[in-house]
Amino acid sequence: MGYKVVVVGATGNVGREMLNILAEREFPVDQIAALASRKSLGTEVSFGDKTIKTQDLAAFDFTGWDMALFAIGSTATKEFAPKAAAAGCVVIDNSSLYRYDPDVPLIVPEVNPEAVHGYSKKNIIANPNCSTAQMVVALKPLHDRARIKRVVVSTYQSVSGAGKEGMDELWDQTKAVYNPTDDKPAKKFTKQIAFNVIPHIDVFMEDGSTKEEWKMVAETKKILDKSIKLTATCVRVPVFVGHSEALNIEFEDFLDEDEARDILREAPGLMVIDKREDGGYVTPIECVGDFATFISRIRQDSTIENGLNLWCVSDNLRKGAALNAVQIAELLGREVLKKG
Template sequence: MGYTVAVIGATGNVGREILQTLAERKFPADKVIALASEKSIGQEVSYGEDDILKVEDLNKFDFHGVDIVLSSPGAKVSAVHVPRAAAAGAMVIDNTSHFRMDPDVPLVVPEVNPEALAGYRKRGIIANPNCSTIQMAVALKPLHDRYKIRRVVVSTYQSVSGAGKEAMDELFTQTRAIFVNDPIAKSVFPKQIAFNVIPQIDAFMEDGSTREEWKMMVETKKILDPKIKVAATCVRVPTFIGHALSINIETEEPINAEEARVILRAAPGVSVVDQQSSDGYVTPVEVAGDNPVFVSRIRDDFTVENGLSFWCVADNLRKGAALNAVQIAELLVRDYMVE
């Protein structure tokens, strides 16, 4: 059986990646519809190597007859159109932050908590987690199952693509301006991003954390275990694609790097590249276009009783967004939408 699939935000970074991923993984779609704002009507977007879709107007689109919606426009847009699509009978997988902490909306990483997907029936909506949360949860899950994680301290090195196409353009334009001695223009980021790092992603909260840091904390609790304590520092860095995380965990059970390495190698969605050489770890440039969560630099942390440190890298547009959403859709049609 083939499904009718609509992609909201089809002209954005993640929307285009969703279309590519659907085609690559041969998702059973008889019809795929590209939706975006009025200014994008008539634009063409690729669906796989051979098919071109013309963008339709999201505001006027009737979702009746659509089976699955993959939504990645922006939280405010999702707040309006995701409930509208669900009310029309579609199963909606939303990539924005708007529904993630709704108790009636499951927050799903297929390798971590696929059982939570059953909760989609309450509202017809499934939330895709934050990009950095997804890759961290994939790496933490097998370790938590074995050792019971008590506390996570994570510092992120997040690429500009996580802030959209305009952010990528700003990094490119600022870099070029520096080389030709032009003025540096800022519009997306609060400070210069070229040849710089910015320890602020999203708005500040009353406790001094940013919303990105808060998301990593509360989403990890919802996905993995509410007892896990998470301290995050989220930093934007001048790379185009790929988020990197430096992760330190404390566990209830004794943990060691050698055994953890074996466990991670056997974990779904994880690729371990871990040798003490310049070829023995992975960087963001090397993971662009790849699906796994890569783990490197696994080592014991002797500053706490049961501690482990490691380096974690993934393509934020794929596993951090599009791939995770498509994997959720695959689980839906396999386990919940079978007639």
């Protein structure tokens, strides 16, 4: 016996990826529904070797459905997630709306699976920000061994993190560079993204950080350990898919780089590719379509007493969004609903 699963926002990048991953991982689905806005009614989407037509989210009755994976913006989520939850359907939400709600668990299954039992307060589980998700998967096994005091992270985030509009803008501007008569001014981003980097993701806050940077701090504390100090600089780069992060980690106890490498190799969800030679590391283009979070460039930081540096790369549409949501669904089914 399997589950009755709803994918909300099934025509978007993340929604389509959710459907792909549910099929790839052979999630025990008895019945599936793909929902979208009324303007996308009837649009066909793929689920494994099947093609299904989207239904109207506004008219859908969630009664009798087990879980709903939401991949729509916060505004629409605010309207429809409580309706699904009230109908008895557990919501796994990819937006930022519920991440900081103390009554809603924020989960990365490799890091804090025990938090799933807190879902019942609102019948909602939150999926973290894409940049946070891959980072805490890498931090967790190291934190268990040597206790992390402080993290300094610089991110190199792909345009797919800004949705289809971001990907289209990079494509159009890149073509325009080679055709000077075809001007493509910035619309989705604040400056030209083609052949450029932009140290600005989300809105600015009073202290000078951006909300994306604030999210990484707040979410790491909620998911991993509230005592960890973290500072972030988040940068948009001209890459279509795949987020990269340079991490500087300070521990309470000494952790040798070789031991750290062994720990990370054994940790769930991680793949270590770390050779000190040309090409002996992973870049975003190589991680696209993969489930793993890749770790490279592991090395001691001699400027502090107990420090390590490492490079972390992941497909942000997968681990940063759709894969993590499906993993939460698997965890929910295995630990709580216990049908499949």
